[in-house]
Amino acid sequence: MIKVGIVGGTGYTGVELLRLLVLHPEVTLQVITSRADAGTRVDQMFPSLRGLVDLLFVHPDEAHLEQCDAVFFATPNGIAMQQTRALLEAGVRVIDLAADFRLQDIASWEAWYGMTHACPDLVAEAVYGLPEVNREQIKTARLIANPGCYPTAVQLGFFPLLEAGVIEAGSLIADAKSGVSGAGRKAEIPALFAEAGDNFKAYGVAGHRHLPEIKQGLARVSGNGVGLTFVPHLTPLIRGIHATLYGKLTRDVDLQALFEARYADEPFVDVMPAGSHPETRSVRGSNRCRIAVHRPQGGDTVVVLSVIDNLVKGAAGQAVQNLNIMFDFPEAMALNIVPLLP
Amino acid sequence: MIKVGIVGGTGYTGVELLRLLVLHPEVTLQVITSRADAGTRVDQMFPSLRGLVDLLFVHPDEAHLEQCDAVFFATPNGIAMQQTRALLEAGVRVIDLAADFRLQDIASWEAWYGMTHACPDLVAEAVYGLPEVNREQIKTARLIANPGCYPTAVQLGFFPLLEAGVIEAGSLIADAKSGVSGAGRKAEIPALFAEAGDNFKAYGVAGHRHLPEIKQGLARVSGNGVGLTFVPHLTPLIRGIHATLYGKLTRDVDLQALFEARYADEPFVDVMPAGSHPETRSVRGSNRCRIAVHRPQGGDTVVVLSVIDNLVKGAAGQAVQNLNIMFDFPEAMALNIVPLLP
């Protein structure tokens, strides 16, 4: 049993970590922090956890996180980078679900996130926690930069094509749609039911913070730079991301076989049969990514459909997957959840 | 043509007033105020109004509301009572869509709303703007207390029974369900899509501000006090209220005929055929209230089903209906809207 702490337990990634960890047989939930709600019972804020979590939110100053074996940051951007060094020095392994350690290019990070980075040296050490490309490094990492939700869905969809070098890397398009929980549990008007319900819109077409993260990840596997147009949309789902990816084929290839081979050994990536259209609900509540690959009318445009639950494979589930890899637990431990359909 | 001003134009009742008034042939929209968004184009905040409204939000201090013929307050509770006296003295007629003038019992108002009332004498003058009981007084009123959304749906459902004296007035039950827009356009966590979506709950069972308003209205027609249990619920609709009303019959009566006779001349109350179940969408976007009355298994419990669009008959539409009555326009002017179904 390892002792685990969660910093920032009142957001959606926080409560999702709780949902997964309360049934994790190798984890003791040691502490959950909240600055605003210290002293409140966790199951008062989240009645879904009644009978399962017997903890109160603790003020960060009194959390004694250094006594944990691992700490998750489910905080806004810019918090983890302030506290990570002390934890690492105390021997704690850190998984940051925010963006603080995702971009290796510090100048780019500071431009997109609008703050000065507190510990560029730790960024260099951090391992990008996408097991499908970094499993070996994750095993021994002290510090994990847990990927963003859009980047997870988009990268897993493009990897087989870029690794095989069968598409033009310079003209990729990712048309992505996210459920509203991706905006977090924050009181903001655009995320109200009466605003986001029965409504569909694009946003951030001029530039979204996940763009450099995706490009960095794709560039790694493509061998040289990629050109990417990334258009995120808000769709009236609670959970779920659907990425529709477009690329121009440079040579003929058996796309279905390519994808199946690439992910044959991945426990959480499901390549669906040819002709499939994965639905977001088919992964609701689970850590799976389901992918289908199409070549409409036999033309030279490849279309990849990739779905995840943004709070699980796009956040908390992937973080637990990383924890399992880091501590040498079975990779699917506590993640063996059947999607909730309907 | 009359000149009309709206105080507090950025909430849902404000934008709904705009939707109705831009096509009102006797109204010139003179000014719309917003403290926070002064200087912003109205159609930038509400693109649905592009091409229809060519105004900017104006700071209340610069609004010159006294130059209007009528002013709507689409503000939080406690604002209208500060400004109404000056407007009335300037000859402006006032329709308050908030609760400031709804309760004749000032002590009760102050207890439920948690503030000291600024002008109890004006409360005494104010006319409760429910045309189905107060049409004559509305015609000459200077100041209208526009009813709340729940109170409109509940009172219209109970009136025929109480007026005819056929139910026990002491043991009424109103089980009411509201869409999320009833909470207003305010950044609050419980109204987020990811909170209120795919979720149903009761709230305010211990006591809701609309309870004394409903009881006051029902007591007027029943002749003596009423006993009412009122349980509001939040349902994942954007718009709509469905009130399910229960009463115990004290004598045999043709309920269908009773309701049809009561509302035969009402332009906005539709008594549906016996056996009907009105749907909230059947009034979506319109000023209608649809009602059906049932007597399950021929027992002594009467069940009334009453639906309205909370933003129209429950707020802005009723306010325009009151305006029409006050200024001797045809009562349905600008309200002849076909409900949006599906």
Added chain:
Amino acid sequence: MIKVGIVGGTGYTGVELLRLLVLHPEVTLQVITSRADAGTRVDQMFPSLRGLVDLLFVHPDEAHLEQCDAVFFATPNGIAMQQTRALLEAGVRVIDLAADFRLQDIASWEAWYGMTHACPDLVAEAVYGLPEVNREQIKTARLIANPGCYPTAVQLGFFPLLEAGVIEAGSLIADAKSGVSGAGRKAEIPALFAEAGDNFKAYGVAGHRHLPEIKQGLARVSGNGVGLTFVPHLTPLIRGIHATLYGKLTRDVDLQALFEARYADEPFVDVMPAGSHPETRSVRGSNRCRIAVHRPQGGDTVVVLSVIDNLVKGAAGQAVQNLNIMFDFPEAMALNIVPLLP
């Protein structure tokens, strides 16, 4: 390990049984039948089960259900009664999720369900599978009538009050709201997204098949007949039932203590703290029923709020709970699921 069969695996209760049983450590899924979809892979129809279920739907005639230890009927009403006798004679224990064995009064059943009952003698033997009242009989039952969804939520809410004799049994009101999955996975216009979405309505006010079932169950504990007005509503949820129950108190009592004592030992009934408003999402995907009891304004009306997931505690989860009790497995086996919130 016991061998389990499911008859009628393509509806929502069928796929929900699958979701629960695939992770049940004592169950081997032997066979799933479908007349219309025989030969189709289960995970082709329900991609959420990819990697978890490696079965094809089998035609009922070729299912060899008599080789199972237990068989679930997730079929329309009227099917189980045709096949149950043969299974019982073969030593198979049967859990019917439909209504065939729920009503002890055969004439009433035939009137409400519009068919002649095929085996009245088995109705007499059948145990009504509500563990909170019938746990002992369930242990040894050969045939379980799994309760309906509304009846589960309503009965659990009224039981403490009726058992203690503190309310008038003759004037009960149950105002119940159900998500759309309660209508089943049937191609019918009223259940379309464009019909049931953003819409709220009552239905079946004149009489609903769950009315006699609820009255039968309440009468058992009240000692004599009950009078019940039951009004079901359709609300735009996928899953969830919220029952709002009203009764008239006949004497003063500590309601909170009464409810807590009644359900203290029940693993799946959670009495929430005084003043709570249970949300349907707080039980989404789980077998829990959460209940809160209120006495508004200290009057003589008691209001009980009771929520379940209609597909779990209201159907498949309760069926698995019954299976666990029948086969002496831990009662919560395979039901230890954290609700999906948000």
Added chain:
Amino acid sequence: MIKVGIVGGTGYTGVELLRLLVLHPEVTLQVITSRADAGTRVDQMFPSLRGLVDLLFVHPDEAHLEQCDAVFFATPNGIAMQQTRALLEAGVRVIDLAADFRLQDIASWEAWYGMTHACPDLVAEAVYGLPEVNREQIKTARLIANPGCYPTAVQLGFFPLLEAGVIEAGSLIADAKSGVSGAGRKAEIPALFAEAGDNFKAYGVAGHRHLPEIKQGLARVSGNGVGLTFVPHLTPLIRGIHATLYGKLTRDVDLQALFEARYADEPFVDVMPAGSHPETRSVRGSNRCRIAVHRPQGGDTVVVLSVIDNLVKGAAGQAVQNLNIMFDFPEAMALNIVPLLP
């Protein structure tokens, strides 16, 4: 006043035509047909029309459509082509909201729609009813092929770019998202609330019937053939289409000015300010198309966002717009509807 008939009045385009036409000051609704529901009151099926429509559905054989001035076909594909010739010969002008007359290439039509065309000669005569390109021909047309919903949104978005010749016509991408009402009022499982709710998926990636229609329309303005990848998606809206269009710029151009100039005189196309993200709800219930054009990061990919209400500008509203043009009524007559927001 002209006399108008509707064939097939029980689907969503039928009821939407009714919603618009009941307030049309130059139209008398003469007859509405339904084979299955002949004899039923229209407002019994659609209570939203109570007090507005006093007609019964009439069997097609008794409809005397030849006495109308204009007839709308709101029928499944393949019906209008059977009845149009007789109507035209009787001097009736016909607007078909289905696909029978949309494709000039008969062989292609027969391949995509799986039937033999009954009157290829009439296809040659039919005018494609997209006023933004065909207004002059519509004025005198006897027979209008009313465009599909996706084709309307996609073509209006691409026209300015193709007409100006500033993008590669051979590699267009249209990633389109539709609300569920686009599937019609048909009892089919994939359109159930419990299937399409809280779910997002692509469909028809291999080929959708709107593909040849879009390509035909784009080819007309581009001067030569176009290459188009079209991926439709189903999103949990009731109404609304959002098309996200991608093209590769071939030369530098002021995109905002290009779009504004193109649609300056169009009453129903609104080019939004630079940087905008049109929302589907901003056109809910109205005949408007709102468009925004982006060039992310100043690269050579142009992104156009185009939204319509699929039942209005994508079907019934456009049909009424065509009627107005054909009969020389003001083009916006009966279409001056403020979108319903929220």
